[in-house]
Amino acid sequence: MTMSQPTIDPLLVADAVAGLWQSPPVLPAKWLYDKRGSELFDEITRLPEYYPTRRETEILRRSAQDIVAQTNARTMIELGSGTSEKTRLLLAAFAARKTEFTYVPLDVSVEMLTLAADQVAVEFPEISVQPLHADFGDPDLELAEHPGPRMAIFLGGTIGNLDPTERAGFYRRIARALRPGDYFLLGADLIKDTGRLIAAYNDRAGVTADFNRNVIEVLRTGLDATGLYADDFDHIARWNPPEHRIEMWLRARRDIHARFGAIERSWELAKGAEILTEISTKFSLEKLHEELGTSGLQQLESWTDHADDFAVVLSQV
Numbered sequence: 001m002t003m004s005q006p007t008i009d010p011l012l013v014a015d016a017v018a019g020l021w022q023s024p025p026v027l028p029a030k031w032l033y034d035k036r037g038s039e040l041f042d043e044i045t046r047l048p049e050y051y052p053t054r055r056e057t058e059i060l061r062r063s064a065q066d067i068v069a070q071t072n073a074r075t076m077i078e079l080g081s082g083t084s085e086k087t088r089l090l091l092a093a094f095a096a097r098k099t100e101f102t103y104v105p106l107d108v109s110v111e112m113l114t115l116a117a118d119q120v121a122v123e124f125p126e127i128s129v130q131p132l133h134a135d136f137g138d139p140d141l142e143l144a145e146h147p148g149p150r151m152a153i154f155l156g157g158t159i160g161n162l163d164p165t166e167r168a169g170f171y172r173r174i175a176r177a178l179r180p181g182d183y184f185l186l187g188a189d190l191i192k193d194t195g196r197l198i199a200a201y202n203d204r205a206g207v208t209a210d211f212n213r214n215v216i217e218v219l220r221t222g223l224d225a226t227g228l229y230a231d232d233f234d235h236i237a238r239w240n241p242p243e244h245r246i247e248m249w250l251r252a253r254r255d256i257h258a259r260f261g262a263i264e265r266s267w268e269l270a271k272g273a274e275i276l277t278e279i280s281t282k283f284s285l286e287k288l289h290e291e292l293g294t295s296g297l298q299q300l301e302s303w304t305d306h307a308d309d310f311a312v313v314l315s316q317v
């Protein structure tokens, strides 16, 4: 009789080993987005306090025609495509042109990628859908040859999950993966009243708290841990003024003594100590412009919603 061993993700092992023994301990935000985490995030996007998704949708609805006219792109590569929900507004505008168009959704989650790609292919039979299973954070990311001009898009404000060094590297890789004349469309959340920002990441229904705590479950199951329970942590959402970012932390409600079977290591966290699980940076339009420009992405145009909560910026290599 053979017992099948649970498969251990070497990337999770590497991130856990690199982050959990730091002080304070940190985990890359991508581990929040397993199946359950992605479902919870989907729920977050519909919460009354969580404005970014609605604002970005408003902007895309208004600017889609403009983006098509300005770029005349023949290929759209979406970095971290998720459910491709808001992207449909752009796809519809490109499809209406009646010229050949290729959509390349790129995501780390195979299940979500396949499902979303199949749905888009059915909804837009005139578009060639070519899903790519990849991590947009991968430094060796290569984009296949597709008809130009090409437009890479990175929506949802996920750029805010990266710290300044990571953002610089990310922009440089985009500029390098594209060719001169290609485009980059970026969605980013803007600086606003701190009370509204904190409420957006600490909703009354507690969905964001569950979303944050779920990463403990990801660690527990992924690294075969004992003594590690999501209920032993409190969700904290805090504004960091000098970095102008929201930070999500998990604070131990009691002394934690965990053992990770998969890596044969013990992990201690004292009551009251915290793990940093996600940063969500907020920008000014000037700062976005400056960061893109420094990385070789010339800003062509930017759009904001009626409340100036969120921005979509079109730039060119």
Ligand code: AVJ
Pocket: 044, 052, 156, 157, 158, 160, 161, 200, 201, 208, 278, 279, 280
């Ligand atoms: C998906 C990264 C854009 O930062 O607003 C929402 C994730 N975290 N609530 C964000 C998130 C907590 C979201 N992004």
